[in-house]
Amino acid sequence: MRIIIVGGGVIGTMHAYEAVARGHEVVHLEREREARGASVRNFGLVWVSGRSSGLELSTALRARELWEAIGAEVPGVGFRPTGxxxxxxxxxxxxxxxxxxxxxxxxxxxxxxxxxxxxxxxxxxxxxxxxxxxxxxTDAAVESRVALPALRAHLTASGRYTYLPGREVRDVSTGEVRDDHGEVHRGDQVVLATGAWLSGLVRELAGPALPxxxxxxxxxxxxxxxxxxxxxxxxxxxxxxxxxxxxxxxxxxxxxxxxxxxxxxxxxxxxxxxxxxxxxxxxxxxxxxxxxxxxxxxxxxxxxxxxxxxxxxxxxxxxxxxxxxxxxxxTEPGRIVHRQSLDEGVLLVTGPGGRGMTCSPAIAETTAAELGW
The missing domain is CATH 3.30.9.10 (D-Amino Acid Oxidase, subunit A, domain 2)
Structure with a gap:
């Protein structure tokens, strides 16, 4: 499959990592030159301790396992099992x-x-x-300011990953993304991982009542x-x-x-x-x-x-x-993240809250399973 991912933060990057790990080709667009949002403005904590029992805790524990494996494969993320x-x-x-x-x-x-x-x-x-x-x-840490570039370098070495920074998306439809350079990127699936950017195109696609x-x-x-x-x-x-x-x-x-x-x-x-x-x-x-x-x-x-x-x-x-x-x-009770189908083959994934750095590997793994990657 050829997967188009919009959003270069930790949620988008982990979806790219999951897709490449499963043998797919990824085109990854980010409107900034580098991620500048919550993915780099955080502690870098993989924080299991305060998660609520049930789904949130199991997601965090699975993500903790995945972060440790990622840290072994990509030392540049700076994974440390500090507790x-x-x-x-x-x-x-x-x-x-x-x-x-x-x-x-x-x-x-x-x-x-x-x-x-x-x-x-x-x-x-x-x-x-x-x-x-x-x-x-079970608590741990990664280096939030350098983890994403390290992951992208690792993905680029696979030969199946293309990172396109400085591209703001103007239109999304089934199998197609158009950016503000006038380029159209075509693929089998599109994942929007736009973080706290909830206005503009996201509002047009998802509606004003996004939870x-x-x-x-x-x-x-x-x-x-x-x-x-x-x-x-x-x-x-x-x-x-x-x-x-x-x-x-x-x-x-x-x-x-x-x-x-x-x-x-x-x-x-x-x-x-x-x-x-x-x-x-x-x-x-x-x-x-x-x-x-x-x-x-x-x-x-x-x-x-x-x-x-x-x-x-x-x-x-x-x-x-x-x-x-x-x-x-x-804001939906019991949800780790908000997933919303916007069109056939177009999925919005947003809203992990303060769990983004902690849970992103497991969130991406769940998306991959649900989409049949």
Whole structure:
């Protein structure tokens, strides 16, 4: 088969990877020179720990297996099985972690609850005060800024992959895509993986009632730390935002433990992952009401820096980069991603939400199975 994929982010690139792996030819179009959306504006985390039981967790676990295999085949993606530690600083947070460890799928997630000494033995950089740490062995990381070029180079070497950047799609119909260079690309199937681009042609094709919303976040990256952070690190506020931690214990935590005003206003959690260059990617915030601001605000960064320094027990290096990003999130209950047939042989795949980097290999594998690749 000859498959046309529109969208050079991680969802589109993983669909290209899956198609080439199954012996097909791929033409891959991206409107920018490189992906510039949520696929590169993230932590690079393969985050299993907070996924809801059932389909979301099984998808994340399958994606974790696939990422490890991809990392062995394409070392440039920077796959690292680091695991994570979510640090609990109150009795209410410890209770949420204890419940997580007691669930029937705790073993699949690789959960254990560690005392501070055991947590520091695993990650000696945690010199601040905390009461316990939820360890998740299945969490991992990739290098989000370099993973996509590495995957494309690998696909190009197959001889069955063509990447066409700087091509904005103007029209799509059965077996045919026309770009803004006036070129028509023909194939057996078309997959639109357009990320948070939900207007223009996507709206024309999918209709105005697309069950997908957009979410904006702020993040930052520091200069090299000079020490090794051996796991990803989260604070107890992350329990608030991941469905895998939904429990009476979390309800009690929400009732008795208020977030600081700035954290509540921006729906914040602390996540920290170390890049291969030694810098730390730190976030994040959540904003749901459009229109989104065109700028970033400083107070959330001050809060994130303060919490990170408290947990690490040391000052952070200077911040080298700050950015905002927008991702698309399916709003249909129980859906990992929104798939919609737009025409015969034309499929829209969008809305993985904050699961995009984590789940993209398994999302592409499911698409391939459904389309009979």
């Amino acid at each position: 994570s530690l979510t640090l609990c600083r109150s009795d209410a947070e410890v209770a949420v972690a204890e419940h997580a460890v007691s669930t029937s799928d705790s073993g699949e997630r690789g959960f254990t609850l560690l005392d501070p000494g055991a947590a520091r033995a695993l990650n000696p950089l945690l010199r601040g005060d905390f009461m316990a740490a939820l360890h998740c062995t 997908v919303r957009r979410v904006r976040l702020q993040m930052m990256q520091t200069a090299p730390l000079g020490e090794r952070l051996t796991t990803a690190v989260a604070d107890g506020d992350s329990f608030r935002y991941y469905p895998g931690f939904d429990s009476p214990a979390r309800d009690r935590m929400a009732a008795v433990q208020r977030q600081p005003e700035i954290a509540a206003a921006h729906k914040m959690q602390l996540l920290v992952v170390q890049r291969l260059d030694g810098g730390l990617t730190i976030g994040d915030t959540h904003e749901y009401d459009e229109p989104f601001a065109f700028d970033v605000v400083e107070e959330p960064y001050d809060h994130l820096r303060a919490v990170a320094e408290e947990l690490l027990g040391r000052p952070l290096p200077r911040v080298r980069r700050r950015w905002a990003g927008v991702y698309a999130q399916a």
